[in-house]
Amino acid sequence: MTTHRSRSVSPDDVDFKDGIQEVDPVTGYDTTGHRWNGIRELNTPFPRLVLVILMLTFIYSVIAWVLLPAWPIGKSYTHGILGLTQEGEAISGFVAIEKTRQSWLSRFDKPDFAALAADKLLLAKAMPAAVRLFEDNCAVCHGQKGTGGPGFPNLADAYWLWSGEPKEIAQTITVGINSTDDDARFAQMPAFDSLSRSDRKKLADYVTALPQGKTSAKDPASALFADNCAPCHGDDATGGLENGAPSLADHSVIYGQDRHTVLTTLAHGRQGVMPAWSNRLSSAEINLLALYVAQLASKQNERTK
Amino acid sequence: MIATLSVVERQVGLLLSVLLALVGLVMAASAGYGVMAVHGSMALVLGIALIFAFSGSVSDPEPPADRIYHYYDAPIRFGIVMTLIWAVIGMAVGVWVAALLYWPEATPAAPWTTFGRLRPVHTTGIIFGFAGNALIATSFYVVQRSSRARLADAVSPWFIMIGYNLFSVWAVTGYLMGSTQSKEYAEASWYADILLVVVWVTYFVLYMRTLARRNEPHIYVANWYYMAFILVVAMLHIVNNIALPVSFSSDQSFPVWGGVQDAMVQWWYGHNAVAFFLTAGFLGMLYYFLPVRSGRPIWSYRISIVAFWGIVFFYIWVGSHHLHYTALPYWVQTLGMTFSVMLLVPSWASAGNAIATLNGAWHKVRDDATLRFMFVAAVFYGLSTFEGSFLAIRPVNSLSHYTDWTVGHVHSGTLGWVAMIIFGAIYTLVPNLYDRSQMAWPRAIDWHFWLAVSGTLIYVVSLWNAGITQGLMWRTYGSNGSLAYSFLQSVEAMAPYYLLRTIGGALFLAGAVLCAFNCLATIRAAPRGVEAIDRPLSPQPAE
Ligand code: HEM
Numbered sequence: 001m002t003t004h005r006s007r008s009v010s011p012d013d014v015d016f017k018d019g020i021q022e023v024d025p026v027t028g029y030d031t032t033g034h035r036w037n038g039i040r041e042l043n044t045p046f047p048r049l050v051l052v053i054l055m056l057t058f059i060y061s062v063i064a065w066v067l068l069p070a071w072p073i074g075k076s077y078t079h080g081i082l083g084l085t086q087e088g089e090a091i092s093g094f095v096a097i098e099k100t101r102q103s104w105l106s107r108f109d110k111p112d113f114a115a116l117a118a119d120k121l122l123l124a125k126a127m128p129a130a131v132r133l134f135e136d137n138c139a140v141c142h143g144q145k146g147t148g149g150p151g152f153p154n155l156a157d158a159y160w161l162w163s164g165e166p167k168e169i170a171q172t173i174t175v176g177i178n179s180t181d182d183d184a185r186f187a188q189m190p191a192f193d194s195l196s197r198s199d200r201k202k203l204a205d206y207v208t209a210l211p212q213g214k215t216s217a218k219d220p221a222s223a224l225f226a227d228n229c230a231p232c233h234g235d236d237a238t239g240g241l242e243n244g245a246p247s248l249a250d251h252s253v254i255y256g257q258d259r260h261t262v263l264t265t266l267a268h269g270r271q272g273v274m275p276a277w278s279n280r281l282s283s284a285e286i287n288l289l290a291l292y293v294a295q296l297a298s299k300q301n302e303r304t305k
Numbered sequence: 306m307i308a309t310l311s312v313v314e315r316q317v318g319l320l321l322s323v324l325l326a327l328v329g330l331v332m333a334a335s336a337g338y339g340v341m342a343v344h345g346s347m348a349l350v351l352g353i354a355l356i357f358a359f360s361g362s363v364s365d366p367e368p369p370a371d372r373i374y375h376y377y378d379a380p381i382r383f384g385i386v387m388t389l390i391w392a393v394i395g396m397a398v399g400v401w402v403a404a405l406l407y408w409p410e411a412t413p414a415a416p417w418t419t420f421g422r423l424r425p426v427h428t429t430g431i432i433f434g435f436a437g438n439a440l441i442a443t444s445f446y447v448v449q450r451s452s453r454a455r456l457a458d459a460v461s462p463w464f465i466m467i468g469y470n471l472f473s474v475w476a477v478t479g480y481l482m483g484s485t486q487s488k489e490y491a492e493a494s495w496y497a498d499i500l501l502v503v504v505w506v507t508y509f510v511l512y513m514r515t516l517a518r519r520n521e522p523h524i525y526v527a528n529w530y531y532m533a534f535i536l537v538v539a540m541l542h543i544v545n546n547i548a549l550p551v552s553f554s555s556d557q558s559f560p561v562w563g564g565v566q567d568a569m570v571q572w573w574y575g576h577n578a579v580a581f582f583l584t585a586g587f588l589g590m591l592y593y594f595l596p597v598r599s600g601r602p603i604w605s606y607r608i609s610i611v612a613f614w615g616i617v618f619f620y621i622w623v624g625s626h627h628l629h630y631t632a633l634p635y636w637v638q639t640l641g642m643t644f645s646v647m648l649l650v651p652s653w654a655s656a657g658n659a660i661a662t663l664n665g666a667w668h669k670v671r672d673d674a675t676l677r678f679m680f681v682a683a684v685f686y687g688l689s690t691f692e693g694s695f696l697a698i699r700p701v702n703s704l705s706h707y708t709d710w711t712v713g714h715v716h717s718g719t720l721g722w723v724a725m726i727i728f729g730a731i732y733t734l735v736p737n738l739y740d741r742s743q744m745a746w747p748r749a750i751d752w753h754f755w756l757a758v759s760g761t762l763i764y765v766v767s768l769w770n771a772g773i774t775q776g777l778m779w780r781t782y783g784s785n786g787s788l789a790y791s792f793l794q795s796v797e798a799m800a801p802y803y804l805l806r807t808i809g810g811a812l813f814l815a816g817a818v819l820c821a822f823n824c825l826a827t828i829r830a831a832p833r834g835v836e837a838i839d840r841p842l843s844p845q846p847a848e
Contacts, residue, residue, distance in 0.1 A: 040603070101787055
């Protein structure tokens with residue numbers, strides 16, 4: 001344990017008199033003779049080293065000023081002898097990278113999916129880029145592996161709202177669903193608050209039992225379904241009408257097929273939004289993603305087989 | 306506080322309290338509801354409390370006449386207590402937001418607990434609350450001792466302390482309620498900014514008046530640094546915060562700056578907040594407390610002067626290094642880069658001067674944890690300025706910018722340098738202010754030291770790794786010419802570093818809490834009304 005008493009001495013202490021130069025025993029330098037509350041300063045000469053380093057940084061700066069845009073002059077500035085501009089550097093960097101990329105990506109300009117999927121050499125180059133594109137643009141909603149979540153459909157299974165064909169997927173990505181795009185796919189699950197509450201409960205029980213195949217045509221709810229729901233979800237509730245209404249008879253769900261969630265769906269309706277990507281991704285990138293998404297599903301199928 | 310004021314001073318205090326209550330009333334009444342109404346009510350309540358305190362004691366007897374034979378330390382004691390309170394609040398919120406980054410699902414479902422609102426609470430709590438109170442309190446201590454003169458009057462130090470803390474509380478509570486100017490480190494609303502201007506001008510005037518009554522032939526160099534801090538911060542604060550209120554009954558305002566000019570003004574402010582708030586003021590602290598604690602003369606008088614002018618001159622140019630590769634013209638970036646590199650020399654000269662001062666006192670560094678805090682502060686000052694100049698080089702910045710490397714750099718500066726020198730100063734001046742020979746729990750200083758050093762190292766090293774990993778992941782291209790990693794992968798890669806950072810921050814916080822309790826125990830142990838025994842050279846009545 002150490003106890004340093006750092007308080008200063010009384011005013012009358014000789015130690016406080018200003019103007020006495022002394023020699024510091026440790027360094028051998030004179031003090032300046034100033035004293036402030038006991039603080040003294042050494043009269044150490046300005047270190048050479050500091051000056052040398054300062055000169056080096058000056059030289060570095062002057063070289064930078066000569067080579068690069070640096071000093072303002074009136075309304076312009078010194079452009080530097082390298083003639084660099086930020087825009088120029090950015091563009092030339094982009095062009096260099098883009099050349100390598102286009103060497104294979106341009107193959108995706110034409111949506112000839114059968115030919116593309118057969119070219120294993122091409123896919124070896126393209127698929128890592130597709131993974132990155134998917135994770136950067138789609139994973140926020142559809143999940144990193146495309147398996148979706150509440151409100152966002154699973155893209156890695158065999159069940160589709162629209163279609164699992166690469167061509168149709170590319171269309172979905174390009175225009176989106178219920179998006180602001182003029183050609184957007186439109187899909188709406190209307191609210192059935194016009195039905196009585198008891199009818200909705202019956203329907204909910206019916207829909208909940210559908211995936212288990214435990215429904216019968218004699219069930220009074222079956223008639224309700226045929227009247228209200230079949231036009232969109234299909235007579236046997238298996239969807240596939242390519243109007244964005246999912247099959248209700250399979251195990252794949254978007255919002256949930258438990259009684260409570262179905263009741264919410266019936267009371268308020270649903271209209272999920274999938275943004276359009278035509279303004280943000282090139283058509284080659286969209287085709288690449290479409291192929292990737294289609295393969296997500298088939299890979300999953302192979303695994304479950 | 307009031308007992309130390311003369312009757313006239315109490316009357317002035319009463320008047321100011323009435324004024325504060327009135328301003329609060331007008332603010333609350335004109336706003337009616339919302340952030341400004343809450344802030345007005347705060348001022349009103351504070352004003353009324355002060356009115357009661359003063360009116361109860363206007364007619365009390367005058368304080369002892371021998372007070373002019375002592376330094377005026379009461380506001381310093383208040384400032385140190387506020388420093389410690391803000392330290393614990395600011396650091397606790399920091400640890401909390403660090404944990405949120407590791408575990409975002411834990412965000413409670415209340416708007417005020419979101420990361421976006423809590424982050425400025427952390428930065429403002431630390432920079433203004435913790436660092437600012439420490440700067441003001443130590444500047445009062447240093448200017449009196451190194452000039453051997455009592456503060457020029459007794460009312461303005463209180464006005465500064467209370468006004469400054471009201472500003473900080475307004476700022477922090479405003480963010481919690483969702484009010485912000487959206488300028489980093491300058492988020493506070495326009496009326497809080499005006500309050501700070503008034504406080505700051507008073508501060509500058511008080512400092513100059515006190516220096517003018519000094520009993521030493523020369524102004525000690527620490528005061529130069531403190532003066533640069535006060536003067537330049539006033540200039541930065543005013544220019545960056547010029548804004549037009551949407552209406553006088555709303556906390557919202559429009560900045561007068563726009564586009565890239567706004568960005569440049571903001572970072573001219575932002576970087577010089579680092580330079581003059583977090584560096585110049587603390588160099589003043591270092592130049593006083595290091596020689597006092599080590600009992601050694603400053604190694605080089607010349608360096609302390611030349612480095613002062615070097616730092617003041619170079620720093621003002623470098624703000625544009627925060628805007629590399631943006632819409633800011635290239636030439637401005639080149640200037641920011643080159644001046645940042647030249648800035649390294651005076652910065653390192655200051656750090657080196659501090660370390661060389663310890664020549665002949667290394668045994669004390671070994672034995673005395675308080676002096677060790679100051680030594681480590683000087684080392685981290687050197688480290689973070691080297692790093693800063695390096696990061697300011699454009700190609701390096703293209704890797705580091707937008708990554709956690711910047712955050713690592715920031716905390717090597719704020720934890721390693723700013724906080725360490727504050728703790729060193731606190732452990733030196735608290736016993737002296739309460740006439741104790743040492744802190745109540747000397748062993749706890751050692752514990753605090755090791756908690757602080759290990760916390761800082763864990764924090765900084767993990768974020769260096771995090772930042773460089775991020776930077777590389779964002780710019781690595783595969784052989785097919787497309788990016789090798791998605792952004793998501795770079796986020797996932799951060800998890801271990803964010804966890805470590807949270808642990809490092811928690812260690813640092815634990816040390817700060819220990820310091821607060823240690824100070825509390827020291828203050829408790831002192832008899833009431835005790836004065837520091839060091840004294841001005843000649844008694845001077847208040848003006
Ligand atoms: C020679 C001295 C220094 C130089 C040249 C310097 C330079 C820099 C640079 C280049 C950045 C990163 C800008 C970006 O990419 O966004 C930065 C950020 C920062 N530095 Fe330093 N630095 C120095 C010293 C310090 C010190 C001593 C501290 C703290 C006490 C500090 C605190 C900060 C802070 C808070 C930021 C973050 C700004 C933000 O929020 O983006 N710097 N500095």
